[in-house]
Amino acid sequence: MAAQPRQFWLVKSEPDAFSWDQQAANGVEPWTGVRNHAAKNNLKAMRTGDRAFFYHSNVGKEIVGVVEVAREAYPDPTATSGDWVCVDMRAVEKLPTPVTLAAMKADPALEGLALIRQSRLSVLPVSAAHWTHICRLAGCRG
Secondary structure, eight states, rough: OOOOOOOOEEEEEEETSSSSHHHHHHSSSEEOOOOHHHHHHHHOOOTOOOOOEEEETTTTTTEEEEEEEEEEEEEEEOHHHSSSSSEEEEEEEEEEEEHHHHHHHHHHHGGOOOOHHHTTTTTEEOOOOHHHHHHHHTTTTO
């Protein structure tokens, strides 16, 4: 049985580069290519069993799935220099109803959501209250 999630996150991917459908088909996939220090620190803070929303950026701009950290931070094999890390993510569930960025911005219950405050960051923390609310909007178990 999987450990209870300790923290919640949101990870972004451009669907034309790596989509939810690819994540779901692959099952477990390394989350590579993060080249921002704040996002790297968020990857390092992730623990096995933590859950993350899978967000399609640029095209779609919506949360489309839930993934779980399957392996904690380790050196990113796609990095040619620096101390960049990646984590392995396991597909958990596709959201019955994707939650758009526009809907999140318009929802007073999501005030302070890091996705809205730090829109350019690719790996973001999500509070337990925001997680629960977004799961309710999406109709997912989370």
